[in-house]
Amino acid sequence: MAPSTTSSRNGFTWFKSSANLMWLILFTAGISACNKNNQMSSGSQKKLQVSVGEIKEISLPGRGDGTSELIGTSDNQEVVEVSRQQLAPAVDTLNRNNSGPAVFQIKGVTVGTANVVFAKKPLGGSGSGEVMRTYVVQVKSK
Structure with missing residues (x-):
């Protein structure tokens, strides 16, 4: 009876190591997925301070190819x-060759901190796009 006990014990050890390997693979895949969806992990990150009611302009280079x-x-x-x-609008409003920079306005509404993400995505595309720049904006009282 001793050989059958050893054989079942080896089967359990194999199952246990396979289960641990499976959990490790799933954990690694989960961490990778979280990192890809986290917009704050890509693009350059900058800090910006504004007062309540203040508007600051941010200029980002545009591709200009439409x-x-x-x-x-x-x-x-x-x-x-x-x-x-x-x-x-220019005289030709259908012209999509905007070679100049894209200008955005960031306005402080209330005291606090917010992350502002600027991303590039295909025209009419879905999703959040490719992160170009991230700002951590701190809004202070006047």
């Missing part, structure tokens, strides 16, 4: 609002 767009988002719109500076 295949992508730059978007700006705040993770806390109660603290910081992000908008694209609206310029008067």
Whole structure:
């Protein structure tokens, strides 16, 4: 009866090591997935301070080929609002060859801190796009 006990014990050891390997693989995959979805991990990161009610302009280089767009988002719109500076339209409003920089406005709304992410994504594309720059914006009272 001793050989069968040893054989079942070896089977349990193999199962236990396989289960540990499987958990390690799943854990590693989970960490990798979290890092790819975390926008703050890519692009250059800068700090910015504004006062409540103050607007600062941020200029990012544009590609100018009309295949992508730059978007700006705040993770806390109660603290910081992000908008694209609206310029008067040129004579040809269908021309998508915007070789100049993209200008965004960051406005301090209330005291606090917010992350502002600027990303490039294909025109009409879904998802958050490729992070170009991140700002940690601290809003202070006047």
